[in-house]
Amino acid sequence: MSLLSEELRQKILAYVPRYPRKQAVTLPALHLVHDALRCVPRQAIEEIAELLDLHPAEVHDTMSFYGFFRDENNPLGQTRLWVCRSLACMLRGGEELLAYLSDKLGIAPGQTTADGKISLEFAECLGGCDGAPCVLVNDEHRMNVTLDRADQLLDELRR
């Protein structure tokens, strides 16, 4: 039984013609699987490797370098909330925001709430410094998330 659906396999294979080598599809494949399954399980690594004529160790080597992909022991919740801790945000309350959200959600960065709704992360500069403190909801910036607007954001994400 394969873990990756036929649809997912076809989506991965659709990237192959873009590159002269199949290995270049590693990151696109990891993103597709990660989005769909909320983690990249060991078996998925093997199946990606099979599709791309690689050894599973090569896929794992790349995957583990980025610290971005979760394995099956720590899957992502519905929403991934990244809070910037770099300089421009730190100067405008980014650290306090991360501490507040962590406290409110009762989880440390890297963890997911028990209801599976929110995974909290710290991030280095998100490139939204003109709206510091800045957070990323999945892959979209939210600007000027000051402490007084943090609860509103959480309410929205919990819905």
Added chain:
Amino acid sequence: MAEYEPVLLRRVGKPNSQSIETYLADGGYGALTRAVTTLTPEQVVETIKASGLRGRGGAGFPTGLKWTFLPKNHPGPIYLCVNADESEPCTFNNRVLMEEDPHQVLEGTILAAYATRAWVAYIYLRYEYGRCFRTMQQAIQEAYAKGFLGRDILGRGFHLDVYLHRGAGAYICGEETGLIESLEGKRAWPRIKPPFPAVEGAFRKPTVVNNVETLACVTHIMDRGVEWFRSIGVPPDPRNPRDAGSYGPKLYNISGHVNRPGTVELPLGVTVRELVDKHGGGVWKGRKAKGCIPGGISMGLMTEAEFDTPLDFNGPSKVGCLGLGTGAVTVFDEQTSIADVLYNICRFFAHESCGQCTPCREGTGWMLKMADRIRRGQGRLEDLEILREIGNAIGIMPGTTICGLADGAGWPVKNAITKFRAEFEELIRRGVRREPLVGSGSH
């Protein structure tokens, strides 16, 4: 002096600034059409060379010259990599360009591919820029539909495919050979150079890597001409034979303790003071500035007394900073502890070092530990000397590492210790203990 009229940011904030119709109505793709129908690729390279355009990604390398490093009469393929990884802390001008006006970036990409005879362009985009991903994807589809991409562009036998390739949250993918390794599906470990990418780059083929803002400038140089570009900015310093000048407009980012953070387009050479006071609305809360980072954190630190420094390719080094960098200025006010600034910067580099070179991996880790104990009031005076020594010892300039991340990690440390020494010494003597914030993470 007359107010400078923005060119790269001209359409930003206007309705439908992203769509190809708006772009075409504004004369967009005219430069491409003229170049492809009336100029040879070599003539485009010569034009860019003559303009004096220097890379906006941080290193300031002359763009036209870089293109001439490709082997002549190469049978292909040649690749173009658009560096849209923009992860230098406090930098966000590429985001503004791609989110708001993707076609001028795409037109520059197509022009660069025409000039370098590249068949495929990969836009390596940091994952966090989801909106950029969607606007660029839309722009690429529109350009294919109008015949500016694909087979036989403008009927002149020029073929080009452009693909977006999303990163996965690692700063080192912005370093050009780290980018290439990551594109190839491997860990983003920068390569030892030479060979430079122009000779052996992506998939072992000749490759040009250019920044998003650089390519947007290419569009406007081909549209408005060399004279226009050279009428903006700062000519070479006659006393410095190696200075190639600082021509053209630059997007400056302003953030931190200012009233109006944002992006402004100005001629290269504006001073920090003008940026902060005039364009950033001054320091917030009626306070004074203590200092700033002048071009991303890798370029080091400036004190308030140094704010009259012009931000061109030469200015920042005159006050001991590494260079212009990304032109991103982040101000910290007089109430900010310099120890907190230093700790934040050290934490970034310790987190982002790819770990390949021992001096960088260990050096950034030790610098972080020392910066941490200093900010907690547990530092020792000799820590300052050790920090400075490490800052001096790691990097490609001292010859101890593979890539420039380590130079960028060392520079703000050296600058902080030299320029703010008195504050550090006082902090160490006073020995105030403060608890670090929850959740700030140690890795």
